[in-house]
Amino acid sequence: MLDFFLKYRKDNQEMHAHEPGTSELIDWTRAVQRSAARNEDAGMADPTNANSILRASSAVAKQRDDRVRLLEALKKRLGPVSV
Numbered sequence: 001m002l003d004f005f006l007k008y009r010k011d012n013q014e015m016h017a018h019e020p021g022t023s024e025l026i027d028w029t030r031a032v033q034r035s036a037a038r039n040e041d042a043g044m045a046d047p048t049n050a051n052s053i054l055r056a057s058s059a060v061a062k063q064r065d066d067r068v069r070l071l072e073a074l075k076k077r078l079g080p081v082s083v
Contacts, residue, residue: 001029001044001053005060008073017063024060031056050078 005025013019035052044053054074061067 001025001032004044004074004077008060008070011073012066012069015065015069017066018061020060020066024062027059028056031059044078053078 002025005020005028009016009020032049032052035056044050054071057070057074058067061070
């Protein structure tokens with residue numbers, strides 16, 4: 001998640017209405033960790049983890065346009081996922 005977050009933030013640096021920082025990253029990882037449906041031994045692309053990551057993404061992107069870009073980047077990284 002950290003690698004994805006840093007790449008997303010850098011790649012969209014000029015487009016963020018609100019640039020996500022360390023606090024958003026911490027909030028996002030905590031939200032995913034609290035998810036009852038997750039597989040601790042699998043990576044981001046595991047379907048269970050991917051759903052948790054997508055559901056918690058509002059912790060990173062506060063504005064609508066930022067959220068749309070984040071969800072597009074996540075879906076590209078995670079592959080087809082249904083939330």
